[in-house]
Amino acid sequence: xxxxxxxxxxxxxxxxxxxxxxxxxxxxxxxxxxxxxxxxxxxxxxxxxxxxxxxxxxxxxxxxxxxxxxxxxxxxxxxxxxxxxxxxxxxxxxxxxxxxxxxxxxxxxxxxxxxxxxxxxxxxxxxxxxxxxxxxxxxxxxxxxxxxxxxxxxxxxxxxxxxxxxxxxxxxxxxxxxxxxxxxxxxxxxxxxxxxxxxxxxxxxxxxxxxxxxxxxx
Numbered sequence: 627x628x629x630x631x632x633x634x635x636x637x638x639x640x641x642x643x644x645x646x647x648x649x650x651x652x653x654x655x656x657x658x659x660x661x662x663x664x665x666x667x668x669x670x671x672x673x674x675x676x677x678x679x680x681x682x683x684x685x686x687x688x689x690x691x692x693x694x695x696x697x698x699x700x701x702x703x704x705x706x707x708x709x710x711x712x713x714x715x716x717x718x719x720x721x722x723x724x725x726x727x728x729x730x731x732x733x734x735x736x737x738x739x740x741x742x743x744x745x746x747x748x749x750x751x752x753x754x755x756x757x758x759x760x761x762x763x764x765x766x767x768x769x770x771x772x773x774x775x776x777x778x779x780x781x782x783x784x785x786x787x788x789x790x791x792x793x794x795x796x797x798x799x800x801x802x803x804x805x806x807x808x809x810x811x812x813x814x815x816x817x818x819x820x821x822x823x824x825x826x827x828x829x830x831x832x833x834x835x836x837x838x839x840x841x842x843x844x
Contacts, residue, residue: 666744684756731817762814
């Protein structure tokens with residue numbers, strides 16, 4: 627196995643980002659290597675650059691998901707000025723994105739945590755930590771900005787010339803949407819809790835038999 631068991635980018639990969647499929651492919655390679663080894667790899671092989679590399683991957687994919695959500699929300703806001711029916715699509719999209727935000731790290735956990743204490747499990751923990759913390763920060767910023775937008779709309783609402791803007795704006799920024807953002811913040815920690823619950827179910831047991839590398843002649 628040697629030095630290759632850590633999914634750090636090779637020299638030729640350092641100048642380009644790993645997409646999600648490439649990163650998951652590296653995790654699959656390590657998972658299969660641990661399974662073939664018949665026991666967990668030693669976590670002391672994990673170094674600080676490895677930890678930050680994996681946490682960065684989690685943070686990057688969380689930012690990608692939130693960036694998509696922000697773009698879709700902005701487009702729906704623009705279309706709502708044309709027809710308010712687009713506003714109701716925002717709830718469906720919000721629920722869909724919330725499910726994806728929770729389901730993706732759970733998929734990673736269930737796919738790659740094979741033993742409670744192993745190198746693979748530690749990498750998944752770092753990935754989920756980077757993913758969840760980034761989601762929390764982004765959602766907290768969004769919650770703060772939505773509050774600022776609500777206050778700004780309250781100020782504009784006293785001017786009749788801004789009635790059209792404030793009418794649409796209050797659809798997106800009000801007490802109910804603040805509750806939705808708060809739920810988003812709480813849900814950011816679900817992957818972390820799920821990881822710690824799930825890994826406890828994956829106790830390592832010494833195999834009853836181990837295949838021989840070579841069949842003895844006698």
